[in-house]
Amino acid sequence: MRQIPEEFVETLRQRVDIIDVVGDYVQLRRSGRSYVGLCPFHNERSPSFSVSPERQMYYCFGCGAGGTVIRFVMDIEGLTFTETVVRLAERANVQLPESLEETMPSQSETDRYQAMRDAHELAAKYYSYILMNSSAGVQALTYLENRGISKTTMVEFRLGFAPNTERRLVDFLRKRGFASELLVDSGLAVALGNQVVDRFRNRVMIPICDGRGQVVAFGGRAMQKEAKPKYLNSPETPLFHKSSVLFNLHAAKRSIRQTQTAVIFEGYMDVISAWQAGLKSGVASMGTSLTEEHVRLLKRYSDRLTVAYDGDEAGQRATHKVLSLARDAHLECRVVQFPEGMDPDDFAREFGAPAFVRQFQVQALTEVQFLIQGLRREANLESPAGRTAYIRKALTVLGERASPIERDEELQKLSQEFHLSLDALHQELKMLAKDSQRRTTHKVVAQNAVVNPNLVSADVRAGNHILQSLLLYPETYDWLLEHEVMELPLAQQTALLARLYAYRAECPEGSPVRFVETLEDTELRKLAASLAVGDAAGFDPALLTDCVRSLRLQELENRYRNKLQELVEAQLAGESEHVLACRQEVEDLQTEITRLKTPHA
Structure with missing residues (x-):
């Protein structure tokens, strides 16, 4: 996927305007320096989808979708990176480089793939004609109608019928110039000794299409209950990979x-x-x-x-x-x-x-409801031990996966059915779900950090500003290294910081768009895209200094609280030497916190 020369991709970025491309799918209107519209990736009534022409990136503040023009086309059309680059190059009338053509199938391979596609397309038309317009297809047509499938639906899915003959499709395609070897390799035929015969016989045929709607395989459904297998699918081929x-x-x-x-x-x-x-x-x-x-x-x-x-x-x-x-x-x-x-x-x-x-x-059941229902089917509710085991398993599911509302609803059900107090269930749940709740809280904080900065602490906002400055302004790199900023409050922020450091070390003047395209991790890409389209005032050492101060202050306050707890425990244990050491560290931390809180300290 990444064999495409970066120089070519950079040229393509400069020739393709994200506003023009996104505008083909979304009705955009200008709002300040950006454009906004209804997000094409989720249902919404108020526009939360923002596109920045200045930075050539988009971000949805509703669902978190974000990235570059290449990522937009990949996600909206379901294409690979290479397919998207080729499509955008055609759109911008940019000649594909020879090095790219070398990484793609040779002309002979391309011609062979196309021949396989053409053979499948003709086969689909052939099978459909047999079903709809020949006496050989009457039995299959009746079978489908008896199953309640209308002719309109048959046409929409291009259903067909493979007659019970050995070489009818093979002969049909041979007359149109397709070689026997290609028909075997494409999965439409089978070699039996010296003969090449149709793979599918006496079956209702269901075309299988790729993401672009082109037929790449077939599923053959037997009409007789005793027939084995009930479904016969095309084998793996250069066109078709089941996975x-x-x-x-x-x-x-x-x-x-x-x-x-x-x-x-x-x-x-x-x-x-x-x-x-x-x-x-x-x-x-x-x-x-x-x-x-x-x-x-x-x-x-x-x-x-x-x-x-x-x-x-x-x-x-x-x-x-x-x-x-x-x-x-x-x-x-x-x-x-x-x-x-x-x-x-x-x-x-x-x-x-x-x-x-x-x-x-x-x-429809939620995941939690389905899992609890399954636990109930397997539980022995006749015995006290079986009931207790079921309740604890159900509480574990609630602690790990349920939303607060769903958790409350399911706890009410358990309380009423087994005559248990809600307090007892809450205490048991709290004990079982403590670690899971901590992970969930951390994830929510990380998501809120990019969607609504007002919902998070000052140190998280400071971390986001540091990331945004490093992403948009290359001179931030040396400043941050000089001030030894190596960790941010959230694990997701620290992971993005590490990626940005590596990117700036390799490409000091590299564009934010190019960096975002390197991110395979969905959550990191969303965070980077949200920062890229957000308001930014430029490289500001004074503001960065305040951010670093905020991070350092939060770190010191955490250490202060921990050391204070350690001091109390040492006093209760009567460890006099440890008490003196802890007291000195607490005082030192208090002094440093006061210094940082003092303006211009």
Whole structure:
């Protein structure tokens, strides 16, 4: 991804105006030195999305999305870094460098990939024609209609049928100039001895598209219950990698952005039934486990995910895995459950579209509710020990993952059901969840530090100003090193400081845009983008001195409190020598704190 010459990327940055690019997706209006509009990455009524033409960066003060023009196109279109650079170069009419072309597939490889894409496109049209316009497709058409799939939906998903013949597709594509070897490599055909035959036969065909909506693979659904396997998918090919492709994402991403929620199903038919019922934000991992790459892909479009897997035991296990992946990626999760033995497609057909959509609108469980429900199913509530174990496990979940409102609601339920006082439950929860609450508080403080400076302490605001100055004004680098500023109040701030030091050491005059593009960590990129688009008065040593003073003062006050506690403990223990040493340190700290608090000290 980073093999593109930096000189070329810098030239591209200068030729592409972020206002023009973002303006294609967002209605912007000028507000002071910046432009504002409604954020395209989450639903909002009041504009919190800010774009700075001066610094060529954007930041949303509502959801935290931020970065450069390259990051904007990557996230809004779901493209890779290289794909985005190529697209922007075409937009700006900038010639791609030879070195970039060398890192990309050769012309022969590019032609081969394109031939594979063309073959898949023709195959999709062929299968669709067989389903809709031939006697060979009547059985499959009847099968789909019996499953409640309308012809409109069939057309929208480009459904088709592969007839039960050995070489019908192969012969069709050969006549159009496609070599047998290419058809095998692309997954459309299989080599059996000296023969090349169709991979898919007597199956309903479901095209699988990449992020741009181009067909790269197929899923073949058997119509007979006894047929094995029920689903036959294309193999891994140069075009298709199961771990990085989600069925229907190309069509669902607009709805995902609008609703700010992606819905993950297990199978194709679940997605298709949901679409027909009016739920347009559904995707599927095509019978394989959801991967970290899938989750990162979904996170480009939304920070919320609804899991709608089958109601059987396997579906429950798979849901737990998705919740774990989503939690690691900081995605908010909901779970929609269906009666055991039913999948979403079954439910939609049996109870109808309104009931299906209602499951998502009204019956969705939070992650906490789903986990507690699972604990309850496994618990032995008949015995006192079983009840106690269940309550403690439920409290652990509440302490680690519940919001204050949800925690209070679930505690009320536990209190009423098991006749326990709320005080007792709160005490137990406090003991079990202490560490988790500390981590959550730290994370909230870090997020508030970039969104609303008035909600955080003076030392955190000072840390943000130091970072902003180092990001925007290169001369800050030498000043900070001279004053030995190596740590800031929040771990996230210190991590960004280290990255900025390394960047300034390598690129003393490097632009903020270039730095932000190097950040792979989402939270660090959001923090940097928020600082880049914020108001700044220039390199100001006097203000930086005040910031360093504030940091030093906070550090000393923390040490003072700790040393005072140590003094009290030494006095209670009767350790006279330790008391004298602590008393002297307390006095020294008091003197230094007073000096720093004195103006112009």
